Amino acid sequence: MNWESVIGLEIHVQLATNSKIFSGASTSYGAEPNAQACAVDLGLPGVLPVLNERAIEMAIKFGLAIGAKINLHSVFDRKNYFYPDLPKGYQISQFETPIVGEGSIVIALEDGQERTVGITRAHLEEDAGKSIHDLFPGQTGIDLNRTGTPLLEIVSEPDIRTSKEASAYFRQMHTLVRYLQICDGNLAQGSMRCDANVSVRPYGQEEFGERTEIKNINSFRFVERAIDYEIGRQIDVLESGGIIERETRLFDPDRDETRSMRSKEFSEDYRYFPDPDLLPLTFSQALVDKIALTLPELPDAKRARYIEEFGLSEYDARSLSADLDRSDYFEAVVNTCNNSKQATNWIMGDLSAYLNRNNLEISASPVSAQQLAVLISRLDDQTLSSKTAKALFDGLWNKADSEQSVDDLISEMNLAQVSDDGELTGIVEQLIADNPGQFEELRNGKDKMLGFFVGQVMKMTQGKANPQQVNEIIRAKL
Amino acid sequence: MAVEKFTSLRDMSAALAAGEYSSVDLTNAHLDDIEQRNTNTNSFITIAREHALNQAQRADEQRAKGDATPLTGIPIAHKDIFCTEGLLTTCGSKMLSNFHAPYNATVVDRLNAAGVVTVGKTNMDEFAMGSSNETSFFGPVANPWDRSLVPGGSSGGSAAAVADGLVACATGTDTGGSIRQPAALCGVTGLKPTYGRISRYGMIAFASSLDQAGPMTRSAEDTGLMLSYMAGFDPRDSTSANREDEWLRAIAHQGIPKLDQPLTIGLPKEYFDNLANAQIIEAAQAELAKNGHKFKEVSLPHTKAAIPTYYVLASAEASTNLSRYDGVRYGHRCENPTSLQDLYERSRNEGFGEEVKRRILTGTYTLSVGYFDAYYIKAQKIRRLIANDFSKAFEEVDLLLAPTCPTPAFSLNEHAKDPIAMYQQDLYTVPTSLAGLPALSVPCGFVNNLPIGMQLIGPAFREDTILCVAAQFQQATDWHKRHPGESA
Numbered sequence: 001m002n003w004e005s006v007i008g009l010e011i012h013v014q015l016a017t018n019s020k021i022f023s024g025a026s027t028s029y030g031a032e033p034n035a036q037a038c039a040v041d042l043g044l045p046g047v048l049p050v051l052n053e054r055a056i057e058m059a060i061k062f063g064l065a066i067g068a069k070i071n072l073h074s075v076f077d078r079k080n081y082f083y084p085d086l087p088k089g090y091q092i093s094q095f096e097t098p099i100v101g102e103g104s105i106v107i108a109l110e111d112g113q114e115r116t117v118g119i120t121r122a123h124l125e126e127d128a129g130k131s132i133h134d135l136f137p138g139q140t141g142i143d144l145n146r147t148g149t150p151l152l153e154i155v156s157e158p159d160i161r162t163s164k165e166a167s168a169y170f171r172q173m174h175t176l177v178r179y180l181q182i183c184d185g186n187l188a189q190g191s192m193r194c195d196a197n198v199s200v201r202p203y204g205q206e207e208f209g210e211r212t213e214i215k216n217i218n219s220f221r222f223v224e225r226a227i228d229y230e231i232g233r234q235i236d237v238l239e240s241g242g243i244i245e246r247e248t249r250l251f252d253p254d255r256d257e258t259r260s261m262r263s264k265e266f267s268e269d270y271r272y273f274p275d276p277d278l279l280p281l282t283f284s285q286a287l288v289d290k291i292a293l294t295l296p297e298l299p300d301a302k303r304a305r306y307i308e309e310f311g312l313s314e315y316d317a318r319s320l321s322a323d324l325d326r327s328d329y330f331e332a333v334v335n336t337c338n339n340s341k342q343a344t345n346w347i348m349g350d351l352s353a354y355l356n357r358n359n360l361e362i363s364a365s366p367v368s369a370q371q372l373a374v375l376i377s378r379l380d381d382q383t384l385s386s387k388t389a390k391a392l393f394d395g396l397w398n399k400a401d402s403e404q405s406v407d408d409l410i411s412e413m414n415l416a417q418v419s420d421d422g423e424l425t426g427i428v429e430q431l432i433a434d435n436p437g438q439f440e441e442l443r444n445g446k447d448k449m450l451g452f453f454v455g456q457v458m459k460m461t462q463g464k465a466n467p468q469q470v471n472e473i474i475r476a477k478l
Numbered sequence: 479m480a481v482e483k484f485t486s487l488r489d490m491s492a493a494l495a496a497g498e499y500s501s502v503d504l505t506n507a508h509l510d511d512i513e514q515r516n517t518n519t520n521s522f523i524t525i526a527r528e529h530a531l532n533q534a535q536r537a538d539e540q541r542a543k544g545d546a547t548p549l550t551g552i553p554i555a556h557k558d559i560f561c562t563e564g565l566l567t568t569c570g571s572k573m574l575s576n577f578h579a580p581y582n583a584t585v586v587d588r589l590n591a592a593g594v595v596t597v598g599k600t601n602m603d604e605f606a607m608g609s610s611n612e613t614s615f616f617g618p619v620a621n622p623w624d625r626s627l628v629p630g631g632s633s634g635g636s637a638a639a640v641a642d643g644l645v646a647c648a649t650g651t652d653t654g655g656s657i658r659q660p661a662a663l664c665g666v667t668g669l670k671p672t673y674g675r676i677s678r679y680g681m682i683a684f685a686s687s688l689d690q691a692g693p694m695t696r697s698a699e700d701t702g703l704m705l706s707y708m709a710g711f712d713p714r715d716s717t718s719a720n721r722e723d724e725w726l727r728a729i730a731h732q733g734i735p736k737l738d739q740p741l742t743i744g745l746p747k748e749y750f751d752n753l754a755n756a757q758i759i760e761a762a763q764a765e766l767a768k769n770g771h772k773f774k775e776v777s778l779p780h781t782k783a784a785i786p787t788y789y790v791l792a793s794a795e796a797s798t799n800l801s802r803y804d805g806v807r808y809g810h811r812c813e814n815p816t817s818l819q820d821l822y823e824r825s826r827n828e829g830f831g832e833e834v835k836r837r838i839l840t841g842t843y844t845l846s847v848g849y850f851d852a853y854y855i856k857a858q859k860i861r862r863l864i865a866n867d868f869s870k871a872f873e874e875v876d877l878l879l880a881p882t883c884p885t886p887a888f889s890l891n892e893h894a895k896d897p898i899a900m901y902q903q904d905l906y907t908v909p910t911s912l913a914g915l916p917a918l919s920v921p922c923g924f925v926n927n928l929p930i931g932m933q934l935i936g937p938a939f940r941e942d943t944i945l946c947v948a949a950q951f952q953q954a955t956d957w958h959k960r961h962p963g964e965s966a
Contacts, residue, residue: 039581043802045574046561046583046680048715080798080845082822089801142806271845273854276686276795278716 001239005231006208007160008197009223011173013152013183014127014190015058021126021150022049022092029189037129037144043087048277051076055150056281058182059099059124060291062152065180065298066119068103070288076124076278080271084142085129093153095272098123099281105176106300107168108318117169118157125151146190152182158197158208163227167220170194171322175299178324193218198230200238209234210244214251214258226251230258302327310340316348325363336373339380346372350393366400367393374406387463388415417466421473424457424465428473431456443478450474481507483643484961487700488733490646491548494541501541501551505534505595508553512597512644519620519629521639523558524566524599533595540593548730549707550593555648557636558599559606560586560691561680569682570602570614570632573803573810573829583680584712585649585691592707600648601635604831605800606656606684608632609903610893613833618890621664622962623928627887630660630903636694637664642962647695647704651681653688654788655907658919661694662882662931665921667948667958668694669701672939673914674719677712683799685792686717688911697958698920698948699734705941706730725942734949740770741947744875748781749906758923758930759881762951766879769950774875778867783860784909785901790844790857791912797841803829836897865913872937877947881906882919882931906933916941920948921957929957
């Protein structure tokens with residue numbers, strides 16, 4: 001039988017506020033365990049939550065960016081369950097009335113096709129702490145630094161059909177929240193995590209199959225692998241006559257498999273009800289309108305503009321706009337050198353290659369956008385040849401100093417093209433004198449010999465001669 | 479000069495200002511008395527001698543510098559539900575019998591800023607769940623009028639301490655009557671302010687949408703003074719009211735003002751059906767009428783539904799408010815847990831008493847899938863109807879006059895086997911809690927040498943009207959000046 005998979009993702013985005021969603025404690029990553037948990041985060045008796053308004057603004061910003069309905073009235077609920085890293089015994093979340101209603105996002109697939117994925121809702125909630133099971137033998141450590149970090153949980157419709165689409169959706173969401181500057185996008189530090197709801201059904205069947213939920217996936221690669229494994233597992237179960245149980249599963253990247261965490265019989269009743277410590281969240285349309293004015297250019301608009309304004313190909317435009325740091329770098333280069341084609345080639349080519357090789361983000365590039373722009377300008381004014389430009393790029397990379405003057409380095413490395421007519425004429429005359437036979441052949445119409453002479457000049461000038469100029473000088477001698 | 483027992487806050491304040499005694503003298507006298515007589519009632523869980531004398535010394539210094547408030551140097555007691563840095567905060571529970579909060583409740587901070595001296599923490603029903611002070615892990619409190627009787631609850635320790643003259647004022651909290659009912663049963667004046675009037679920060683939560691702190695003293699005048707320093711917006715409590723009432727500031731220095739015109743006072747007829755001792759309330763009404771106030775019967779038709787509504791909502795909130803006591807970070811933890819589940823189950827089973835468990839179970843049930851709509855949602859709807867009853871009544875009248883409790887103080891163990899009978903104690907206090915309205919209980923007579931209280935209930939944030947009428951009543955009567963041990 002042919003099977004079709006149906007996938008929905010719940011993405012948890014840590015909002016980039018300075019302090020927590022309901023307390024004044026810092027949200028910065030990497031502090032000593034429990035150093036950033038105040039009385040409110042610790043769930044001490046009598047303390048009360050106070051909502052961080054920055055988190056509201058960020059949620060509204062996100063809602064506007066996906067064309068969603070912003071609910072001017074929403075409610076914080078308590079989601080009740082016991083776990084050692086959940087100090088209050090409940091998580092403050094939004095259940096019945098989320099701040100962001102229905103919206104959608106367009107994703108691009110590898111074959112260039114686009115698909116629209118519906119967003120059911122996005123709501124604000126607080127993150128839990130971390131249980132650390134492998135540090136103390138026989139004991140579990142609890143780190144409550146993460147407790148109360150604001151999360152935006154973005155729930156998609158079951159519109160996704162393949163694991164590739166799922167990771168494209170996750171990536172697109174990553175691009176968007178980085179554009180909106182509401183999340184640092186650091187997957188390794190858990191700034192974005194997702195749960196995947198997966199089911200399979202025979203092709204053509206209308207209803208969905210029973211689904212399982214894979215919890216806490218924290219990389220683009222793992223989303224694909226976890227979903228692929230789960231689809232395969234479900235098909236195997238169904239084809240051998242079994243049935244899929246509604247359950248929560250955990251992806252184990254080391255073994256590349258999903259494992260059952262808890263099944264439906266043990267599923268918790270979270271006893272949601274409105275948190276009486278917090279008033280309903282209400283704000284005016286005027287606030288929404290004000291935030292709308294602060295929305296940056298979004299990825300789709302930027303891509304369209306790159307095609308229109310800079311004449312980039314669809315592929316290049318998408319690639320350069322996929323990441324905010326990358327597009328900022330690109331635009332900084334273009335703005336200085338006014339050569340979008342060269343800027344594209346250098347960023348997509350040498351710069352990307354160097355960055356990948358050194359496992360660096362573009363924001364940490366040793367060659368600044370300003371330096372690359374000057375390099376391109378020197379290519380344009382023929383100070384550099386394509387060969388010396390590469391040598392210069394390598395030199396700038398190794399200096400790793402954004403203060404380094406590009407022109408000084410050209411002199412220092414002696415990379416400027418020799419374009420002094422007299423000097424080049426002298427070299428050409430010397431060559432003709434040394435190679436009379438070859439010159440005769442050239443004279444007799446053997447054009448290949450032109451290459452020989454130009455090549456020799458380039459060799460003698462260590463590639464610094466302007467090949468066009470050399471050409472002209474030789475032709476004048478014929 | 480010797481400190482006289484049963485001195486009012488105002489008189490103590492004046493004596494301190496006149497230099498008749500220092501705060502250290504006053505505090506020592508109080509501490510000696512409390513240490514000697516606390517066993518009579520078991521009003522205090524913690525007696526804070528060292529802490530108090532330090533504060534008293536600072537109060538005297540503050541006064542010497544000339545920046546004393548009317549409360550500077552006055553000994554007070556806090557219900558053990560308020561977190562106090564440097565002192566134990568138990569909430570009357572084994573669960574928190576070892577808990578030291580690293581912060582003060584806002585109420586404690588505000589009163590400290592005014593210069594008060596905390597002489598101790600008072601006994602209470604466990605997590606404020608009870609109407610008799612019998613559920614405390616630290617033993618029941620006796621009613622100073624008759625030690626075989628209960629003082630009411632949950633602020634029973636505060637009420638008994640004030641009634642017995644151990645302190646002139648104490649803080650209490652009221653969720654469904656926990657200030658007013660013990661005030662009535664002990665013959666003191668107790669105010670439950672409007673919900674949001676006083677910050678809940680650092681006050682251990684029972685039912686967040688109902689909990690409200692308030693003063694317990696021996697007169698309306700002293701109650702107004704305490705309120706003035708306890709009330710105010712707190713950015714750390716999202717439900718605290720952000721408002722400035724001028725009278726609230728003025729009352730601290732100028733006292734309760736005279737009413738400039740007579741009022742229309744409503745008598746909710748549902749509160750007088752089958753009321754035992756109705757003659758006492760009627761006599762109080764006659765006394766008030768002498769000031770020209772008019773009385774009018776009004777109806778609060780949903781009164782009957784208040785108790786079940788309250789117990790559904792309060793228990794629902796309590797069931798999750800008390801989830802944090804899990805034995806993981808602080809509070810009672812069972813010995814040698816064998817698993818996480820075992821840690822939770824035994825720590826909570828050992829740490830909580832019967833009444834607390836009953837309410838956690840009830841609340842968990844009413845929030846569960848399949849029951850939520852029938853109980854929690856329905857109760858919320860009735861709560862709104864009850865609030866509407868009051869709104870409608872206040873279109874016709876300025877205040878309501880009602881009994882505080884159905885009976886005077888009852889015997890220890892009288893309702894121990896029957897929680898439903900115990901819950902009836904809250905009959906007249908719970909509706910105002912559900913509506914979030916201010917209500918004051920003042921002594922208005924005696925039955926068999928036991929004090930009886932009446933309630934004055936006002937519209938939201940009109941504690942001023944309540945206090946004015948109560949002060950007027952107390953000028954004409956001396957019920958509030960009677961003390962245990964004297965012949966009534």
